[in-house]
Amino acid sequence: MTLRGLFLLMLCTCLPLMTSANSLPVPDHGPVLSIQGSNTIGAALGPALVEGLLREQGLLKVHSEAPDKANELRIVGETPQGRRVEVELAAHGSSTGFSALKAGRADLAASSRPIKDSELVDLRSLGDLKSAAAEQVIAIDGLAIILHPQNPLNQLDTEQLARLFSGEVKTWEELGGRGGAIHLYARDDHSGTYDTFKELVLSRRGKTLSGAAKRFESSEQLSDAVSLDPQGIGFIGLPYVRSAKPVAIVDGQSQAMLPLNSLIATEDYPLSRRLFLYLPPNGKNPWADALVAFAQSSQGQAIVAANGFIAQTVQAMTVTPNALMPEAYQGLSRHAQRLTVNFRFEEGSASLDNKARQDLSRVLDYIKQRGKTDRQVTLVGFGDAKSDPARADLLSKLRAMAVRRELVKSGVVLRDVRGFGAEMPVAANSADEGRIKNRRVEVWVY
16 A cells, blocks of 8 residues: 555544535534524524525525424535535524533524623633624614504604503503504514514513513514504514504604614614624534624625615715704715714723624725725714713714724725714613713714
8 A cells, every 4th residue: 555545544544424515514413503592583594594604505405494393493405415414593592592502502602682791601611702703793683663654653762662562651642642542562472573672672671561462473464453553553673664654763862763774784773783693712613603704794694684684784875964963963964974884892991892893894895995095084983971071072082093093004094083972872871781872983984
């Protein structure tokens, strides 16, 4: 036997037998990837992203199979050599994803909320799950509050919503409207849409959904029921507004905001939230790395949009000036366009958060592809209210300067950097979540 032949024989006896879908290994037995966690992600978006990855890897006959357990799914493909490839998904809630990581039953955790400090401690053996590589924002979710098309109300604040859906407010007259008794419509307990509403509106104010609410499994049926009921109100995912009337939402001192894709993309809209995949740094599954990379790609973000969520693709939008804006901000909006991304910061820090770090590359690509690297970009910083307005102004500009430093590293020459202090809040400053949302940097292009 030649030396080369002896080497190949040794290699074959030392490595487990596996084939490859493009460059990713396929073991002899078991799934190539296991994902557990959020129902919001796992119901449709997660399976669609997995199917996209399998097709990108050259697998054939990609399809889903439902085992006997509710909210569980297998996505299956076949290699050109006829080998079966399986990915397992279980969507029983965000917390179950972190539990599955700890128990070694999952390679990825899908979550519709940030990881909790207690979960970080429990999972520290897997590495820092708050690191930029581990915490991956894959989409933005948003809810619309819908009314009958002839309901005269045009806006509600988040406190009113909590009191209304908990049953404390019982008639439209109590909200300045007309029509008598309020009829509540809500998704059922298995719905990720309901989870979102509960988290963003009810739980934050210590309230629960009224038992009088009529529950629906179908988003379409709920929307159609509200559009036919002059006394009805409901909450729904953005793709399902249909014939109903969406209402503008106010949080704290924010302006009233309709559920527009652009305002959800920037996370200014009060009923928006991030959707995450958590990838353990000490994990060794290349399929997990590949799925995260695919979800962040332009192809993956197109799947995000196709499934009714807000993709993180950067676009320019025109902002109409109004009297509630500072005069300098009105001037900016007359001559420039705002990008559909906000840079936000880690809690109690001047460091960009993980989504902002991911967005830096997207913003840089946008700026470079459109030839705007030389004095065609202005950064605008905002902050939460301080006892000293001058300090709020300074901190807001310092946040914009932190983003400037990152852009300058890649050759961008800024036109201007401005700070507007605590003006134009997008959330209530009475809670940590609101203060974090208000500490933001906008990007404007000429």
